[in-house]
Amino acid sequence: MARATAGSVGLVETDRVVLFDEDDPLVFESGATLAPVVVAYETYGCLNDERSNAVYICHALTGDAHAAGYHEGSERPGWWDNLIGPGKPIDTDRYFVICSNLLGGCQGTTGPSSIDPATGRPYGLRFPLFTMSDLVKVHRALTRHLGIERVLAIVGGSLGGMQGLQWALDAPGEVASVIAICASSRLTAQNIAFSAVAREGIMRDPDFHEGDYAQHGVAPTRGLAVARMMAHITYLSEESMRTKFGRRFQDSAEPRFGFDVDFQVESYLQYQGESFLKRFDANSYLYLTRVMDYFDPFGDMEAVAPRLEGLDTRFLVLSFDSDWRFDTSHSREIVRVLAAHQVPVTFREIRSPHGHDSFLLEVPEYHRTIAGFMDRQADDVEHDRGG
Amino acid sequence: MRPDQDVLASLIPEGSRVLDLGCGDGALLKHLMETKGCSGQGVEVSTEAFHAAVARGIPVVQADIDAGLPDFADRSFDVVVLSQTLQSVYRPNLVMREVMRVGRRGIVSFPNFGHWQVRVKLLLGGRMPVTKALPNEWHETPNIRHCTISDFERLVMREGPWQITERRYLDGAGNAANGLTKRAPNLLAAGAVFALG
Structure with a gap:
């Protein structure tokens, strides 16, 4: 039995949309193409008339589009329900929240387990290898489909934060702010x-x-x-x-x-x-x-520097002191590169005993920091609109 | 904004990229961004001040500057500000080296422990002085590294290839001090704001 308690977005459904088809296939960074590309996504809250209050949630390695609320017949809320909802840090009374299953996933979006129309069988390892930019390309297609030109914030933990960073680099004009939590710009040998x-x-x-x-x-x-x-x-x-x-x-x-x-x-x-x-x-x-292993957006500094110069996307970078999967040095490296290129960046290492998983948990100082940052971004957009 | 921050702000050129170490709630950076077209970045160790700066829309990194500034590249800011913070760090010489590594210029303000009121209170009262510029009792003061203006000048001479390029002196209320003070600042100024380059 689904329930709509206070602070919950209530009953939600996963939608599906074909974003790329035979006539307009997804072209990967490698040049490979893919069609059709179906994307599973959910939305919570309302898009305002100016279309300026969209928040895009990027999930981590094994997440899905069901970030908040309840599916019919399920007692289990979405994976980030403690963060997203009315009155919560990602306040659905204020923001229009989008969460999609990423490309190559297996929770409704086209991936290696999807049927290859050319053979009638699952792609398996014939699915093209793809990059962080390719993931972001599909997110961007979804935001365009929803009529949004610029998102107020991209929010993600771990692999989700990496997508936010890549999105800001690929299409700075589309991204007002990024909240990257226990993310990395380059995996270590141990990772x-x-x-x-x-x-x-x-x-x-x-x-x-x-x-x-x-x-x-x-x-x-x-x-x-x-x-x-x-x-x-x-x-x-x-x-x-x-x-x-x-x-x-x-x-x-x-x-x-x-x-x-x-x-x-x-x-x-x-x-x-x-x-x-x-x-x-x-x-x-x-x-x-594999996408995470190869991710190295600052690897070729000469190539990325022009994209960082003049980037006005505001970053909130957060890490947890007990995270050893992507410890604080990963976040600090992102901060270092952004600050060196005059990109406005807010950073905090938050105390939490729960390791990498902390980003999914209700750690009060963590949620307080996100709420404060989000409030400010929204106030600034509303102020710009008024002025 | 406090009067001493106004004096400090007057030393910062328009359009500068400013790093404020110990930025507190970000009032100075906000002022510089709004009135001088500066871009600002703060560093603050206190969690409550961090939240206040975020609420003002100031980009702020929570860090303890006594650990140096590993998040910031060499000469990546036009101006690095150390406003009423030098006296509360554990390793002032290391912090000054970091200020001048990260900034093309540094601007430092601090209370002067050589001020005559301080000297008189210590000499006649025999107890750690409490004044307008140094308002806390010894056991609760965040100021753990008291120095005089002469001490700071010596530190700059010892540490730097860099030197003091501009000097402003403050009275007890933090306002720019008058002509007499400039003649004997180490005795008459309650505080100082120095630009270094």
């Missing part, structure tokens, strides 16, 4: 190593079949579950795991001395791995982690 092991797990699964597992009626579930279990460790802090599980046993007070799940933390990881299989596609995992 890439974690992704590499996750991909190895998937690709070495006997059910992988070179990505064509769907045609064999199977899926590389063992590999994907292990990939998720390992990634999940990197989303939590050592402290939060210690607090949550310690060395407690799952089913008894005494150790059972065997190789079955015995510790609580093992049971938790196993549950995370298993439940992930219901909602995620292994090929999407390969493609999207």
Whole structure:
């Protein structure tokens, strides 16, 4: 039974739209083309007459378009429901909020598990490799489809924050502000190593079949579950795991001395791995982690400097002190490059014991900072309109 | 804005790109952005002041300047401001080096511990002075590195290839001081605002 409690956007549905078709295919940065491209998205709140109050939510690696409110028949709210809603930091009484499933995903937007019209079979690894700019290109097409020329704010954590940064670089005129939370402008060797092991797990699964597992009626579930279990460790802090599980046993007070799940933390990881299989596609995992590995917008400074000079997009960059997936040095690198090119940037490292996952949680100082920044952006737009 | 901030603002050329270290609620930067066409960036350690600056629309990085300014590139600002902040940092010499690394110019204001009232209170009262420019008791003051105008001039001589290019002196209320003060600033000025380049 769906509910509409105070602070909730209430009952919502995921919409779908074809943004690119045979006559107007999506052209990737690599030159490859793709059609059709269907995008799943949700919106909350109302677009104002000036179309100046749009906030675009970019989700992280395994997110989806259902950021807030409830789907019919579900008790579980959207993944960022604590941030988005009436009276919340992303206030749907004030902003028109858009969230879409990203390109290459598996939650309604075209990705490697979609049917290739040329063959009638899922794309699998024949899906073109794509970049952060390609993801952003699809977001931009959706905003145009919705009649929006400039978004008030792009908000995202982790991979979501990276999309915001790329969007501002690709189309500065379309972006008034970016809120990038525990994001990175360049993965470290350690970050890439974690992704590499996750991909190895998937690709070495006997059910992988070179990505064509769907045609064999199977899926590389063992590999994907292990990939998720390992990634999940990197989303939590050592402290939060210690607090949550310690060395407690799952089913008894005494150790059972065997190789079955015995510790609580093992049971938790196993549950995370298993439940992930219901909602995620292994090929999407390969493609999207690869986008992050190759993301390096400041790598060629000579090429990016002209795009940074005169960029009037306002940035709010946030990190969490217990995040070791993308620790504060990642955020500070973004701050350093932006400030060196006279881009206005606000930055804070927020205390939270919850690691990388903090961005999804209701950490009061974190939400307060976003609310303050958002209020100011909206006030300035309204002021400009009045003046 | 406080009167000493007006004196400080008068030393900043129009259209400058300004980094304000210890920007507080961003009042000075807001003033410079609105009246002088400056672009501003703040650094502030206090969480409450950080929120106040964000509410004013000032871009602000929360950081402790005693750890240096690793977020800012060499000579990336026209002016770096250190307004009534030098006396509250743990390592003033390191902070001054960072000011002059990041800025083409530095502007520093600070209370003068050599002011005659301070000297008299210490000499005759035998206790740490409380004055208009130094209003806190010793145990609650954020000012942990008291210096006189002469001390600061010595610091600049020792640290810099850079030097003081302009001098403004303040009275107890923070207003620009009169001619007599300029003759013996270390004794008569309650505070100073120096431009360095």
